[in-house]
Amino acid sequence: MTGAPAIAVVVPFVDEAAALPATLAALASALRASPVAIEVVAVDSGSRDASRTVLEDAGVRTIEAARGRAAQMNAGARATAAPVLLFLHADTLLPADAFAAIAGAAREPGFVYGGFRHRFDGDDRRLAWISRLHNFRCAKAKTFYGDQAMFCAREAFERAGGFPDGPVEDIVLCQRLRTLGEPAFIDREVVTSARKFVAMGVWRSFARVLAILVCHRAGWPLPRAFFTDVR
Numbered sequence: 001m002t003g004a005p006a007i008a009v010v011v012p013f014v015d016e017a018a019a020l021p022a023t024l025a026a027l028a029s030a031l032r033a034s035p036v037a038i039e040v041v042a043v044d045s046g047s048r049d050a051s052r053t054v055l056e057d058a059g060v061r062t063i064e065a066a067r068g069r070a071a072q073m074n075a076g077a078r079a080t081a082a083p084v085l086l087f088l089h090a091d092t093l094l095p096a097d098a099f100a101a102i103a104g105a106a107r108e109p110g111f112v113y114g115g116f117r118h119r120f121d122g123d124d125r126r127l128a129w130i131s132r133l134h135n136f137r138c139a140k141a142k143t144f145y146g147d148q149a150m151f152c153a154r155e156a157f158e159r160a161g162g163f164p165d166g167p168v169e170d171i172v173l174c175q176r177l178r179t180l181g182e183p184a185f186i187d188r189e190v191v192t193s194a195r196k197f198v199a200m201g202v203w204r205s206f207a208r209v210l211a212i213l214v215c216h217r218a219g220w221p222l223p224r225a226f227f228t229d230v231r
Contacts, residue, residue, distance in 0.1 A: 006036035007084045007102055007151070010076030011060070012043045012069050016090035017050040019193055024058045026093035034099035041079050042090075043072040051090075069146070070163035077157060086151040091193040093121075094149060098188065102151050105184035113152035113177040114184030115144030120194040127194050142183050143174035147192040156180050 009027070013020065031038055042055045045067045055062050065075035073087050084106045088094065095101075098116070105114050117135050120127040134145065144150040150170060160176035163169040177183070 003037045005039035005080070005082040006106075007034075007038050007086055007099060008077070008080035008082035008154075009038060009040040009086045009088055010043065010073050010080065011040070011055075011088050011090055012045075012065075012072035012076065013047065013051055013055075013090040014045055014067075015047050015049045015051060017047075017054050019091040019195075020051060020054045023088070023090055023093060024054070024060070026096075027088070028058075029096045030094045030098045033096050034103075036099060036103045038099060039080050039082055041076050043076040043079075045072050068165065070165055070169040073169075074162045077154070077162065083154050084151060085154055085157055086149060087146065088149055089147045089192065091195070092147050092149060093191040095188045095190065098149070098186075098190075101186045101188055105151075105186065106153065108184065110181050111153055111184065112156045112181030113144075113150065113174065114186060115148040115150045116186045116188055116190040118145065118148045119189045119191050120197065121191050122194050124194065127197060130197075139185060142178045143171050144183070146170040147190070149190045150174070152177060 011023070016023075027040070031040075040060050042060050042062045043065045044052060044062055045065050052062055063075065063079055065072045076087075077085055084102065086098075086102060095116075101116075102114070105111060115138070118138075119131045138144055138148065146169075150173075156177055157173075159180065160173060162173070164172050166172075174183075
């Protein structure tokens with residue numbers, strides 16, 4: 001693909017050597033099918049495993065940033081130039097036609113931001129139900145979770161001040177972006193690893209998500225214990 005990049009992919013990671021091969025394989029398929037030029041940057045913040053080697057062997061440019069997903073994604077945005085930004089978690093798989101879908105959404109008048117439908121991997125019916133509930137909530141609230149491969153116009157991202165420091169950075173950014181325009185919901189699924197939900201326990205993990213949403217909506221402080229495994 002020649003020409004200036006139309007979409008920049010930003011991948012924040014910390015110690016994701018196990019998850020990255022599948023993510024990069026799905027990304028490679030999407031890149032081959034892309035109708036527009038793409039630039040990719042992965043942003044580390046202190047990995048101690050082989051994550052950087054996995055990325056560099058795949059030809060992905062890697063940079064360093066301060067600890068914290070918001071800081072990493074903001075650094076990745078600054079390190080790229082494309083007019084559309086896609087934030088891809090290290091354990092989330094894009095569909096093969098992801099870039100065609102994003103490019104189509106970005107061409108619509110007044111484009112601000114968007115995201116994909118979400119699904120956990122595996123065949124656990126509880127996780128399938130949770131994904132459906134998340135998708136319904138996000139459609140109604142016009143917000144996307146980070147593992148829905150959120151994308152946005154760079155201009156809107158900068159007007160909104162980028163990702164804020166602290167927890168629920170994805171929700172807060174969406175709340176700012178929705179004041180600038182309506183979201184684009186892509187009718188394609190991104191698939192996220194269920195490893196964290198399974199490790200903590202499906203219902204316990206779901207209860208934590210609900211508690212975070214309630215606290216955030218009510219303006220209550222978010223307990224630090226909710227984010228001990230968030231990188």
